[in-house]
Amino acid sequence: MARKMKVLLIDDERTMLLFYRSALEKMGNPMEVKEASNGQDGLLLLVAFMPDFVIVDCRMPVMDGPEFCRKARNLDLQVPIIMVTAEERFRVRDDLRENDIYYLQKPKDMSDTFFCRRFETQLHDFGHGFLSRSSRTSIIA
DSSP states (O other): OOOOOEEEOSSSSSHHHHHHHHHTTTTOOOOEEEEEEHHHHHHHHHHHHHSSSHHHHHHHHSSSSHHHHHHHHHTTTOOEEEEEESSOOOOOOOHHHHEEEEEEEEOOSSSHHHHHHHHHHHHHHHHHHHTOSSOOOOOOO
């Protein structure tokens, strides 16, 4: 039996957390999922849970996604991180890109079937790409 993939979801919008869970379930692999509503709580879970990969929102109260990513990398954990944002022209800063942090554009409107399916497909590709690799390094989704 395959080992459960451990995933940490960090987003302040409950709707998005449910959407991420749904997209992950469609991958068909056994998973253990933990959630946080901001980057500060996410950092605590990151250390305690040691996930196989993290999905983090860019804009959140208390601690946003970019700050979470910087602090996570300062912990020297080699966990792949996908930052999500609804902003079409979000630019991943060079320091994030150099630290194997990538982003996906999340749907602005959950009724937009095209963007929802595109996000699910990209997340699916990332998850299966990770499962097929023996190391814990990031891939671009």
